[in-house]
Amino acid sequence: MKLHLLSASELAALIRSQEVTATQAVEAALARIAAHNPAVNAFTAVTAERALARAAEIDAMIAAGEQLGPLAGVPFAAKNLFDVAGVVTLAGSVIERRRSPATADGYGVAAMERAGAICVGCLNMDEYAYGFTTENSHYGACHNPHDLSRSAGGSSGGSGAAVAAGLVPLTLGTDTNGSIRVPSSNNGIWGIKPTYGRLSRAGGVMFVPSLDHVGPFARSVADLALAYEAMQGEDPDDPAQHWHGYQRVTDQLDLGIAGLRVARLGGYFAEGGMACVQQAADSVAQALGASETVELPLAAAGRSAAFLITAAEGANQHLDDLRIRPEDFEPLTRDRLIAGALLPAQWVVHAQRVRNHYRDQVLELFRHWDILVAPATPAPAMPIGQAMLDIDGVSVPLRASFGVYTQPISCVGLPVIAAPIQNIQGNLPVGVQLIAAPWAEDALFRAAAYLERSGLCSAPVAPNFA
């Protein structure tokens, strides 16, 4: 049996029925990582000892007839900005490498383990999450399993590549400006960036606290739903969390889309991307019965505001290190952070006012619509090392432009599922954003499950790794 081709749900069912042990599941994942990680460079640490010990505990509990969580025995991994007990939380940097290992798991990791999942390691990312390509000079570039010469996206590139390569069925990532949705798109897998404030971010290295979100990646909607449910919980250690109570979504997956009002985002979201990504968004909109194309007012300004806030807050997090040891920063990150440190306060405050103003107008749109459809990235995965992106005959900086469609959405904290379509340009996949009103993740899961059942959206293990 090829365990790496199974979904988390299928694997958990086999473990519950004792056809497969948790130890076998973890050993299989560790063997996959040993065999294939050198090609994709998704993992920066493998926690084999801890994982095997936990697997043995779970096997003993199953043998004793104990009731376990829905992900019991399923291996997962987390972006290396989440604290994992016993491992130094790198956040993609060498500066953080000097710190002591984490003494406890971060909230998201601990929540997954409470549901029975087993952490097998930590994943590559852009330094301090400031990037869309995971071309990390310290730990090496993360390679896309669909085409190893291309980027896995970022900043949660390792989280995307590990799932697409079938190393683990579930991973955790973070999304400030698109860092879950861009790797989902580049690697052709499912990802959710929940509403800002839904899931606790405590226990890890933050990037931009007023924009940071956490969320899971998976190869099926059911797996994504299980992980999303597992990560929920009230946590006083995250001051930005707004606890709305537990939201069950696994019971939404068979409801279909009847009654959901769906529109395609046009204007800003219909410009500036390659034709193939626009066609992907069109096909998703059509499959969901979108009746109109609508515009998100002030989307360009919203993206700009997010960019300014990111630059200023991100720089503030690292100001001392930028002054004392600038040479230790990733060259692709350092000058952007320093530029952020130099921004006038007037501009940043104005950006926060634009954000408020923009949010009010966006929320008005959701009086008429439940789901808005837009591309996730302006292009499929690009070659590693490529600095510029040609769109509509215009050459733009690739690393700053890959979040052009995601930044206006996370700026106002809306929940989004990135839905993957395979082979959109040759063998490359691309993602489409399903966007809902704050706290309406349940509608997103209904639409995502419908798209998966229709066959339009899917996330198999990349063919070279199947």
Add this chain to the structure above:
Amino acid sequence: MIDPENFDPLAYVTAVAPAIGFSFAPARLAELAEAFALVVRVATPALLVNVPADVEPAPVFVA
């Protein structure tokens, strides 16, 4: 808020960097001015928005 046509990133970076505690050689200042120019370019659509006077900033954001 900003006049992107006349904004001089090199002059700005040269003037502000010491106040933030940075000391850069002229060649580095030019590189940082380039990075700052990119920030200004992407930031301009937000800086050009006339926000109604009663709209407050959202430093602690609630979706």
